[in-house]
Each structure stands twice: as structure tokens, then as C-alpha cells.
Amino acid sequence: MAIIIKGSEIAKNIKQELKNEIDNILSNKNIIPGLATVLVGDDEASKVYVGAKEKMCRELGMRSERINLPADIPERELLVTIARLNEDPRIHGILVQLPLPPHIDETRILNAVVPVKDVDGFHPANLGKLMLGVPDFLPCTPQGIQELLIRAGIETDGAEVVVVGRSNIVGKPIANMLIQRQKKGANATVTVCHTGTRDLTFHTKRADILIVAAGRPKFITADMVKDGVVVIDVGVNRLETGLVGDVDFDSVKEKARAITPVPGGVGPMTIVMLMRNTVRAAKMHAGLPL
Numbered sequence: 420m421a422i423i424i425k426g427s428e429i430a431k432n433i434k435q436e437l438k439n440e441i442d443n444i445l446s447n448k449n450i451i452p453g454l455a456t457v458l459v460g461d462d463e464a465s466k467v468y469v470g471a472k473e474k475m476c477r478e479l480g481m482r483s484e485r486i487n488l489p490a491d492i493p494e495r496e497l498l499v500t501i502a503r504l505n506e507d508p509r510i511h512g513i514l515v516q517l518p519l520p521p522h523i524d525e526t527r528i529l530n531a532v533v534p535v536k537d538v539d540g541f542h543p544a545n546l547g548k549l550m551l552g553v554p555d556f557l558p559c560t561p562q563g564i565q566e567l568l569i570r571a572g573i574e575t576d577g578a579e580v581v582v583v584g585r586s587n588i589v590g591k592p593i594a595n596m597l598i599q600r601q602k603k604g605a606n607a608t609v610t611v612c613h614t615g616t617r618d619l620t621f622h623t624k625r626a627d628i629l630i631v632a633a634g635r636p637k638f639i640t641a642d643m644v645k646d647g648v649v650v651i652d653v654g655v656n657r658l659e660t661g662l663v664g665d666v667d668f669d670s671v672k673e674k675a676r677a678i679t680p681v682p683g684g685v686g687p688m689t690i691v692m693l694m695r696n697t698v699r700a701a702k703m704h705a706g707l708p709l
């Protein structure tokens with residue numbers, strides 16, 4: 420029977436640590452870390468995500484500025500908004516909620532955010548630094564996964580890690596982070612699987628740590644893992660019966676040594692890592708040690 424890695428509990432602890440840091444920045448430098456969230460259109464799920472980010476800013480005593488723009492806004496006007504936020508000294512982090520409407524070039528928008536305020540960690544400069552092992556801002560979900568592994572006491576040094584999924588926001592960055600040389604939360608041997616992988620089960624069965632970000636409900640079943648595996652389920656799939664992950668939790672937990680639940684696993688970590696990146700950006704701005 421597996422240990423359940425409770426992301427919601429771990430996230431709560433990190434939140435308290437951040438609160439202390441934010442209080443320190445305010446008393447030492449008179450700076451309040453500020454996050455701007457940009458929402459284009461009125462996609463319901465995006466509204467919920469942005470609302471949750473604003474709420475957490477408030478809870479932590481951070482400044483938050485929300486910018487709502489109509490779905491048909493021309494791309495150049497969105498670029499003007501980002502340029503304004505890039506210049507605003509009260510804003511340390513800028514988050515453009517994805518997905519953007521189809522007439523807007525997502526890459527062009529993400530590249531317009533100045534890298535020192537790119538708290539999502541999606542700018543090529545930040546992804547390049549991640550790959551080189553000198554990161555400034557790690558993308559939030561992979562950073563949350565790494566932190567979960569560290570805080571749950573899961574040894575990555577020398578481990579066989581298998582990642583299912585190669586997206587730019589989860590699969591590719593987490594694989595790159597885990598192959599870095601540092602022994603804490605990295606130094607693993609990593610295999611990345613995707614739809615071109617010939618025999619997925621061959622790989623998943625070899626994993627000491629299996630990270631699944633495929634966007635397929637209950638896709639990983641007990642016959643695909645070995646006894647004693649650690650499973651990190653990134654998937655968030657909305658079914659009529661509720662939220663489920665990419666892993667068939669009930670059967671896999673019988674074989675796993677440890678496993679994250681959905682909800683309450685990776686999800687709560689992602690948003691806290693966004694706050695951590697914003698605090699980091701404010702400290703960089705203030706010239707404080709990181």
C-alpha cells in the first residue's frame with residue numbers, strides 16, 4: 420500500500436515559508452512582490468485559474484493586478500499591455516493565461532514578456548538557462564514536481580525516471596531538470612516517452628519514478644508499473660464523475676511505494692511555485708540574495 424504524497428499539505432508549508440519571506444522583503448526593502456495576470460477572453464477554466472492565483476496573492480500579502488481583455492483584442496494591443504507591465508516597477512511577475520485565442524501568436528506573446536518578469540518560466544531565455552543548469556525561473560509545474568520529490572524524501576540520484584509526455588510546459592522541462600548534475604532532486608537517468616514510443620509499457624515498467632503528463636484519463640494501469648515505483652500523476656482530466664489523473668490511482672497505488680493523488684497532488688504545488696517565482700523576481704529586482 421503506497422504512501423500518498425499530499426501535495427496540498429506540502430504546498431501549505433511552502434506557502435507559510437513564502438509568507439515569512441514576503442514579510443522580510445517588505446520590512447527590509449519596503450517592496451511588496453507584485454504579480455500581473457493577463458486574461459484574454461472569458462474561458463471559464465482560465466477564469467478559475469486566474470482567480471485562484473489572485474486569491475493566493477492576497478493571502479500572501481502580495482500585490483496582484485488583473486487585466487481582463489476581450490477575446491477579439493488585436494495582437495498588437497496585447498503586446499502594448501505587456502510592454503507596459505514590463506516597465507511597471509510595482510510588477511515583478513507577469514503571467515499571461517493560456518490558451519490565447521487562435522488569432523494571437525502565443526509564442527510571440529510569451530517572448531514579449533521580459534525574462535526577469537517571466538515567472539511562468541516559458542521564455543526561451545529561461546528555458547535555455549534551465550537546460551544549461553543555471554536556472555532563473557523554472558516553469559511552475561515541473562518545479563512543483565521536483566519540490567514534491569525532494570520534500571517527500573524520494574531519492575532521485577541515480578534513479579531510473581520515466582516521463583510520459585513531452586510538452587514544453589511539463590515533459591521536456593521536468594526531464595531536463597532531473598538530468599542536471601546536482602544530487603538533490605536531480606542526477607537521474609531519464610527516459611521521455613510520447614506517442615512515437617514503440618513499447619510504452621517496456622519503459623514504464625523499468626521506472627523507479629514514473630512521471631505522467633499525457634492528458635489521458637486513468638491511462639497508466641497497474642500492469643504497466645513495477646512493484647515499489649514512485650508515481651507522480653500530473654494529469655488533470657474532467658470526467659462526469661469528477662477530476663481524475665492520468666494514472667488509474669486505485670489499482671496503481673496497490674503496487675506503488677508512493678503516489679500523488681488527483682486532486683491534491685501536483686496541482687496545488689503549481690500555483691505555489693508561481694508565487695515562489697514572483698517572490699524570487701521581487702528579490703532579484705531588490706538586489707537581495709536568492
Ligand SMILES: NC(=O)c1ccc[n+]([C@@H]2O[C@H](COP(=O)([O-])OP(=O)(O)OC[C@H]3O[C@@H](n4cnc5c(N)ncnc54)[C@H](OP(=O)(O)O)[C@@H]3O)[C@@H](O)[C@H]2O)c1
Nearest residue numbers: 560584585586589613614632633634653654655685686689
Ligand atoms: N496539475 C497541474 O498543475 C498541471 C499543469 C499542466 C498540465 N497538467 C495536466 O497534465 C496533462 C498533460 O499536460 P500537457 O500540457 O503536458 O499535455 P499535452 O501538451 O497535451 O502533451 C501530452 C503529451 O503526452 C503524450 N501522449 C499522449 N498520449 C500518449 C500515449 N497514448 N502514449 C504516449 N504518450 C502520449 C503526447 O505525445 P505527443 O507529443 O507525441 O503528442 C504529449 O507529448 C494534462 O492532463 C494537463 O491538464 C496539469
